[in-house]
Amino acid sequence: MPAANSPEPPSTLELACPTCASQVRFAPGTTHLTCVRCGTTTAIEVRTGPALVEQPFDEWERDNDGRQVSSLGGVVMTCEGCHATTESAALASICQFCRGHLVPVTQPDGVVPPSGVLPFLIDRRQAADAFVAWVNDRDVGVDELKNVNAAESFTSTYLPLWTFSATATTAYEGQRGIRKAVRLDDGRVELRADWHDVSGSVDTPVASHVVEGRDLGIGQSRIVRKLDLTATVPFQPEYLAGHTATRYDVDPAAAFDEVRRKVEKKRVRNDVRDDIGGDETRIESTTTTYSDVRFALLLAPLWVLTYIAGGKTWMVLVDGRTGQVEGEYPIDRVKFTLLVFKWIAIFVLGFVALISLPTILDSI
Ligand SMILES: [Zn+2]
Ligand SMILES: [Zn+2]
Numbered sequence: 173m174p175a176a177n178s179p180e181p182p183s184t185l186e187l188a189c190p191t192c193a194s195q196v197r198f199a200p201g202t203t204h205l206t207c208v209r210c211g212t213t214t215a216i217e218v219r220t221g222p223a224l225v226e227q228p229f230d231e232w233e234r235d236n237d238g239r240q241v242s243s244l245g246g247v248v249m250t251c252e253g254c255h256a257t258t259e260s261a262a263l264a265s266i267c268q269f270c271r272g273h274l275v276p277v278t279q280p281d282g283v284v285p286p287s288g289v290l291p292f293l294i295d296r297r298q299a300a301d302a303f304v305a306w307v308n309d310r311d312v313g314v315d316e317l318k319n320v321n322a323a324e325s326f327t328s329t330y331l332p333l334w335t336f337s338a339t340a341t342t343a344y345e346g347q348r349g350i351r352k353a354v355r356l357d358d359g360r361v362e363l364r365a366d367w368h369d370v371s372g373s374v375d376t377p378v379a380s381h382v383v384e385g386r387d388l389g390i391g392q393s394r395i396v397r398k399l400d401l402t403a404t405v406p407f408q409p410e411y412l413a414g415h416t417a418t419r420y421d422v423d424p425a426a427a428f429d430e431v432r433r434k435v436e437k438k439r440v441r442n443d444v445r446d447d448i449g450g451d452e453t454r455i456e457s458t459t460t461t462y463s464d465v466r467f468a469l470l471l472a473p474l475w476v477l478t479y480i481a482g483g484k485t486w487m488v489l490v491d492g493r494t495g496q497v498e499g500e501y502p503i504d505r506v507k508f509t510l511l512v513f514k515w516i517a518i519f520v521l522g523f524v525a526l527i528s529l530p531t532i533l534d535s536i
Contacts, residue, residue, distance in 0.1 A: 184249045185275040185409050190214065195253065195273045197414020200292035200328075200473075200492070205413055216410045223404040224288040224380065226337055226466035232284070232424060239282045241423050247276040261419045263330070263471070264412035275409045284424060287468040288404040291411045292328060293493040299326050299475035302495035303488060312508045313501045316481040325479060328492065330417035330471035332385035333396065334427040338465040340376040340435055342458050344444045345369075349452030365452045374447040376440050378462075383430045385420030388474065389487045391498025398496060399472055407471065417471060424467055436460055 187196050187205070194209035204213045246261035253272035258265070263286070264275045279285045294302070300323035307317045349365030356362055384396055405411075422430075440460055445453050473492025478485055481502045488499030 183247055183276055183278070184252070185277055185413065186252065187273045187275065187413050188252050195271075195414065197273060198292065198411050200295040200298075205410060208414070216408070219406040219408050221406055223406050224335060224401070224468050224470060226287070226335065226380070226468040229336070229338075229424065229428060229465035229467050232467070236282055241283060241419065241421060244280050244282050247278070247280065249274045249276055263332075263417035263419060264409070265416055266414075273414050275412050277409055283419065284469045286332070286407040286471050289330070289407045289411050289471045290399065290401075290403055290473055290493060291405065292415065292473040294475075294490075294495050296326050296328070296475070297323060298495060299477075299490045299492070302490050302497050303477060306488075306497040307501075310501055312503050312511055314482050314504045317501055320477075320479045320481065322477055322479075326475045326477050326490075328415040329388070329474055329476055330412060330415060331388055331392065331396075331474050332418070332420035333399075333470045333472055334383050334385050334420070334422070334424065334431075334467055335380040335401070335470055336378060336383070336428060336431045336465065336467045337380055338378045338431075338462045340378055340432075340440055340460050340462055341373060342376065342436075342440050342444055342460040343371075343373045344448070344458045345371045345456045346444070346448050347454040347456070348448050348450035349454070351451040365450075367454070368450075370448055372447055374443045376435065376443045378431070378435055378439075381431050381435065382470075383422070383427050383434075385422050385427065385469065386418060388418075388476065389489055390500055391489050392474075394498050395474070395489060395491045395496055396472070398491070398494070400493070401470075403493065404470060412471075415473075420469065428465065428467070432460070432462070 189196050189207035189210060189212050191212040192207060192210045194207050196205035196207050196214060199206040203218050204215045206213050246259045248257055248259045250257050251267040251270060251272045251274060253267065254270040256267060256269045258267065258274060260274065267274055303322040307313060310317065347367045348370045349367050351363045351365050353361050354364045380401060382396060382399070384392065440458065441455065444455055444458055475490040475492055477488045484502065486500055486502065488497060490497050
């Protein structure tokens with residue numbers, strides 16, 4: 173039994189460098205922590221086992237009925253460097269006084285802890301290079317874009333994502349149309365469908381369907397759609413050291429509503445259509461219920477750049493694994509107009525060449 177005056181276990185991950193006591197951070201593309209000052213590296217004791225453990229959704233709903241993440245407090249953390257205390261709802265943040273790295277080891281009751289993480293693969297320099305290449309491809313961007321100091325301005329953060337697995341069972345009513353040849357009064361033959369009432373039930377498996385747990389900026393969805401979830405590893409807070417990670421603000425119930433909306437709009441409809449069969453199909457009504465619903469929280473890495481150009485603030489996101497760049501940029505009106513004229517000229521020349529081709533061929 174612990175003594176009554178035994179110290180409280182630390183609320184944050186200890187991230188002091190063993191050599192110089194400065195802060196260590198997770199180095200992208202590795203499995204170690206690197207000191208920001210002296211470069212000493214410490215290997216992370218990498219956890220093994222399943223990367224994404226989805227928990228039963230109905231149990232979570234029963235235990236957390238009506239609880240909203242926005243009403244839950246943060247974790248009080250004491251900075252190792254300056255001993256300032258900070259209460260934060262983030263999964264990882266930076267001390268505002270000394271820039272020390274703050275990573276809580278537990279989350280308050282009612283907050284879903286991450287199950288898996290896609291660790292950063294590309295570093296700040298590689299993210300900046302990806303941005304520069306992206307800028308060079310923006311033919312109509314303002315010249316100011318080329319002067320953005322991306323290497324200094326990027327911040328690294330993990331985006332919370334939900335994954336849901338379930339079986340969707342849909343009871344439906346509809347009609348199956350079988351086409352047959354009908355001879356019309358004027359002698360022509362036309363294919364017409366004979367309609368038969370059908371009803372039935374069809375299962376649609378849902379496997380780790382991803383929806384976003386927070387909105388960080390424009391273009392985020394395009395990055396999320398291309399994520400390679402097979403690279404997910406079991407979560408451990410070390411991967412967050414020196415980066416930031418905000419808590420989700422979309423509750424699991426709202427996330428599941430979103431999954432249902434997406435699954436029913438496309439996949440369920442297609443499955444019902446296939447099940448009805450026939451040459452033509454009519455769906456009259458569907459009712460979808462879900463069983464064995466499981467969910468998990470996953471973190472995906474993003475480099476975030478906000479910059480000022482053309483008198484406005486813009487944001488760019490870079491996938492922390494592939495370097496895919498998404499975002500908006502200020503357009504140079506003169507370059508844009510010239511490009512439009514160029515395309516019109518190409519179109520007109522092409523059209524003139526096409527209509528004069530027979531004349532040219534005739535004259536040969
Ligand atoms: Zn050090
Ligand atoms: Zn501090």
